[in-house]
Amino acid sequence: MSDLVIQILAASMLLATPLLLAAIGELVVEKSGVINLGVEGMMLIGGLAGFIALYQLQTSTCTMLIGDVCFTAENSVNQFQYIGSLVVAALVGAMAAALFGFLTQYFRANHIAAGLGLTVLGAGLSNSLGGNFFGVDYTAAIVASVPPLFPENWSEVPVLGPLLFSQNLLVPFSFLMLVAVWFFLNRTRAGLVVRAVGENHHSAYALGYPVILVRMMTIMFGGAMAGLAGAFIVIAQIAPKWTEGITVGKGWLALALILFATWRPGRVLLGAYLFGIVLALEPRLKAIFSNMSLEISYFLTALPYIVPVVVLVLISRNPVMIRRNAPASLGQSFEPRS
Amino acid sequence: MIRLIPRTQFGFWATAFPLILALSITVVVGFLVMVAMSEQPLSDTWTLLTFPWQARTASVQWGFVLQKSSYLAIMAVGLSIGYRANVWNIGAEGQFAFGSILAFGAYVLFGMPDTVWFLPVMLLFGVLGGVAWALIPAALRVWANTNELLTSLMLVYVAANVLNYVTTGPWKGDPKAGQAESDPIHESLRIASIIERTDFHWGVIISAGAILVLACVVLFTSFGYSVRVAQDAPRAQKFAGFSPQMTVWMSFVLSGATAGLAGAIFLSAETGKLIQSENYLNGLGFTAIVIAFLGRLHPIGIVAAALLISYVNVGATYVQSASQVDDSVAELVQVTALFAVLGTAFLSRYRVVFGRPDLSTEGAA
């Protein structure tokens, strides 16, 4: 029984980490007063970019390259190659977000439309480039799996082994990032500026803060985090492989997460793991109760999407809490009054 | 120095110029995409632009264009009403699915009738299905203050699961089938083609009629007026006596109705049966959102945008069949158009002025 619990928790870490990464990024964006709905698109294009980078890095040092596929003996990549691919993913995510940033900050486009457009762009670009990027078909590419951060035998340790020591480096990174963002927003001057811009961009402008610049930077940060989240989804599987639409709505879950967490970093962590556990439960419950009725089986499949709705309703019933925590100029276009 | 001064006069040029600019940007970028993706870009671009005349049967090609644009336009017009009032229904795909489900459900409920007179009932149930599914996020917004954008989106995934459930459970059809599907509805309930062998069917006419009705609602009714007002001056709406709750309800009802109608027409005209969501739903609901923005939330603009985008889409599959150019060209053109329209929209509200401000002649705008 406890074995099962450990398995579910370990799986939920895998599922919650991309949500956490994307949500932290978008949290900062929203704290500065911008809603970027394009998280799903940025995750997709960032994920593809990270996958392409990892594949290229792997094959460049490959000792046995047959056609486009690498058949080395080690069957794994090293951490430096992994980090390199993550950097690429973050950069591409940031660039995609910058496009959104230009549209909304400089061209005063409607935030919702631009965000949805970014989602469509990310999905479309990743689909077409995934099939053919400079001659390589990345839906056929096989990349070796990334080893965990800690040495192999540490993962044999009971309980903590599968939970902590067999995870890849983005998992502790996500926790670190959460703490860093909390610290940044609440304990640094720069974070104060970000929050000020989000609360009242006119006053902030009057005080001499470069509103548009601040927003562009938070938007790009959000994009970088979304790119990392996408890369994690693609690469952290046991068999890293790129398929179209691999994120299956996790970007939207991240957005719901922030709302659910009422823009507080600690709650984002809670929410991410709640969603992660729900996602992890689904196949396991199905395997255990293999004779369950069709109705319950489909209910379980829909659960990861019903839970956010329920949770949102519960949170929203207290409008005071939302008003207290929501950045007051969220979603409003900034138009400097000269 | 480049500055933006709010316009005080809105002539024809104020609206036309940004659209022309957006169109030009799209054409240029589209051509660049073609250059990147094809080995004979000029010839392939020409094929993309003139494919109905190059194909074996022009009427088939036009049939596809009209059919695709009818679904997109009807859903987009419904959605645009809410978008003007900042009511964000992005769950049209789910309402579409539920419309199909309820239309099929009506067929089963009434004992699988085999007369064409039942078709209006099916379509009506499709509308009701879409409305019912749309009322959920509406209710959550009005009664529990919940963000309707996220709830309507999550419900899309739930609706897809419901579709999968009914096609593998209570309404499961032929056991030999290699995909989850229901039994087909009776022949007489299938919407017929207007032109033989093409996809141009009566559903297109029905959708066109619905679009006309909705356009009249937007342009000539007091509700339509309140919605148009809401877009430009949200608080004026309240002062004039239009309740924001009513706006939310009506927006979701209308957009749910159009999506449900589209779903019912799709069921009858295209497949005649329900299929698992991976094969049945093709993102029409989401493309309709893009079309709504492309058409600047105006019924005429939406129809034009739907036709243009559908033309490019059909042309892209033609070009792909003729010279193996990947048909993602269409998607990229679509996104470029969207970004171009969004990026140039401000030009209709602002004048672009170069040079330092001359404080003597420019007072407060």
Place this chain on the structure above:
Amino acid sequence: MNRVITLLASALTFGAFAAFPAQAETKVGFVYVGPPGDLGWTYRHDIGRQAVEALDGISTTALENVPEGPEAVEAITQLAETGHDLIFTTSFGFMDATNEVAGSYPDVKFEHATGYIRAHPNVTTFSARFYEGRVVEGLIAAHMTESNKIGYIASFPIPEVIRGINAFMLEAKQHNPDVEVEIVWVFTWFDPAKEAAAAQALIDNGADVIVQHTDSPAAMQIAENAGIKAFGQASDMSRFGPTAHLVSIVDDWDSYYVDRAIAVRDGTWEQQDTWWGLTKDGMGSETGMVVMGSYGNMPDNVMADAKALEAALANGDRHSFPCPVYMQDGALADDCAAGEAHLTDGTLVGMNWYIQGIDATIPQ
């Protein structure tokens, strides 16, 4: 007079050139449900396409990632509209679309994989007796399992999949009466994430051999990671599981596609329904549509037995479902009760019951 003759001659020559279309090639179109990069189902169809492309006077076009359902109508129609003479639609879900378009283009030939409706004379259907491979897998699994628990990842509860499960278990029980199978229905043909999750869940529940009737190598990779054994599907999956891979059922469409393409080019195409297995006629003739690939990771005697079984199935000495076959409730199957030596094609085509020894119910 000379002038007139010259003029007439050149007119005739030019006329001849104009009458002959520049492309006298036969154009063959392929409609794929996924990308050739799936390294499974579509990958093998694309290999078949390459075999056709290599023929004289034939060129091919492939449309990939075509959604099953109404969108397929447009894709298939466009192939017909751009002058293709033969179109292969490579997934069940294209059945309605193929027949609909075939009605509008009587001069174009259509070949639909795994379908059973031929609404017009220009539509042919074809499928492979994949279940023959399952028999071999059953033998191997019976010997290789230590926990006596087999994990089976199944897509849809349709006859093709149920046939596979039955063939597998029928043979496995012959060699190891204690073996049991646990089946997870994923309701998709290709979804690496779902397949991986199902495989992991089965392994967590004690299975030490994984069988799949889905198309991605995800389950094989999960098995490799867990240190257990697995069978590949649709294409040779040995490189995804160097220590896990036992054998793969490989789809081999080459000879069928080449036959049909040549028939269209030479004008001898006729409507038919083809169901090939390890060999074209089940009697030892040339390779059909099913090939067993890359035996490995098993003791030599098991491999020898498996290969012998494969040969016996190929040349007709053995049938996949030899009588007596008992249904789940213990009753003898109708064909066997009627005195047949093995289950007939008619029974196999519509098979929707489990054999005795499978402790599960088919999802209804």
